[in-house]
Amino acid sequence: MSENKLVLHNLSKSFSSATVVKDLNLTVKQGELYGFLGPNGSGKTTTMKMICGLLEPSRGSVEVAGFDVWKHPLEAKKRLAYVPDQPLLYEKLSGEEYLSFIASVFHIHQDEFQERKDKYVEWFDLQGQLSQWIESYSHGMKQKLSLVAALIHQPDIIFLDEPTVGLDPKAARVMKNLLRELCDNDGLTVFMSTHILEIAEQMCDRIGIIRNGEWIAEGTMEQLRSKEGAQDSSLEELFLSLTSQEAGVQSMINEMKQGEEGPS
Numbered sequence: 001m002s003e004n005k006l007v008l009h010n011l012s013k014s015f016s017s018a019t020v021v022k023d024l025n026l027t028v029k030q031g032e033l034y035g036f037l038g039p040n041g042s043g044k045t046t047t048m049k050m051i052c053g054l055l056e057p058s059r060g061s062v063e064v065a066g067f068d069v070w071k072h073p074l075e076a077k078k079r080l081a082y083v084p085d086q087p088l089l090y091e092k093l094s095g096e097e098y099l100s101f102i103a104s105v106f107h108i109h110q111d112e113f114q115e116r117k118d119k120y121v122e123w124f125d126l127q128g129q130l131s132q133w134i135e136s137y138s139h140g141m142k143q144k145l146s147l148v149a150a151l152i153h154q155p156d157i158i159f160l161d162e163p164t165v166g167l168d169p170k171a172a173r174v175m176k177n178l179l180r181e182l183c184d185n186d187g188l189t190v191f192m193s194t195h196i197l198e199i200a201e202q203m204c205d206r207i208g209i210i211r212n213g214e215w216i217a218e219g220t221m222e223q224l225r226s227k228e229g230a231q232d233s234s235l236e237e238l239f240l241s242l243t244s245q246e247a248g249v250q251s252m253i254n255e256m257k258q259g260e261e262g263p264s
């Protein structure tokens with residue numbers, strides 16, 4: 001079994017108008033929780049779609065759990081799960097039917113399916129709603145069902161695009177705790193994009209920041225801080241400083257810091 005759960009080699013994507021992902025290289029190991037950050041339009045969703053086999057790269061390659069996603073798509077896709085920012089579900093199925101459908105696609109034994117379903121459905125408080133059609137679900141309920149469905153086949157690596165959007169504070173806390181526990185205890189690998197930098201700072205082992213489709217920073221919080229020469233900075237401050245092209249944002253951050261420290 002490969003210890004590297006995600007390897008990107010010069011991954012690139014061009015649309016007719018522009019190259020939006022440029023030569024991304026990265027290795028993520030088993031059990032890591034990786035935060036993938038960047039300003040709006042920086043190429044995060046495009047990258048995730050290429051990784052999950054939904055958008056063909058213009059150049060470069062992706063390996064998931066040791067399998068090239070574009071040369072061995074079935075082997076790679078058996079080992080990954082993708083939860084997009086907008087849940088894509090079959091609205092005319094009930095939650096129960098949808099989960100059974102996912103279990104049948106991945107040939108999961110009935111006993112295992114039942115055990116995992118009961119566990120995750122309880123975590124996310126969905127017990128009372130599983131018999132209802134998905135079209136009647138709120139956005140947050142759909143997001144929770146997508147997460148349960150993603151975990152049902154016990155993937156090696158799970159890709160989450162903005163996973164906390166639409167979740168209430170309790171569900172967001174459950175998701176954070178569950179992912180951390182699955183990484184630490186079960187060796188799950190998580191690759192997650194988020195704009196909520198507090199969550200990334202609390203949860204992630206490593207963080208990568210892209211701008212205009214290129215890495216501008218990559219590493220642990222300690223490594224990012226030392227690269228920027230800012231030992232006390234929060235991820236939000238580092239992110240603003242690294243991604244800002246406008247002169248003045250750094251001085252704004254400095255002003256904010258001075259304001260927090262109070263008048264001398």
Ligand SMILES: Nc1ncnc2c1ncn2[C@@H]1O[C@H](COP(=O)(O)OP(=O)(O)OP(=O)(O)O)[C@@H](O)[C@H]1O
Nearest residue numbers: 015016017020038039040041042043044045046047
């Ligand atoms: N199918 C497409 N055709 C042309 N350009 C596209 C296409 N899909 C994405 N893009 C462009 O690629 C760039 C990156 O978009 P992407 O959705 O990957 O960014 P993002 O980092 O996920 O943004 P956000 O944080 O706003 O979700 C944008 O400039 C976008 O307009």
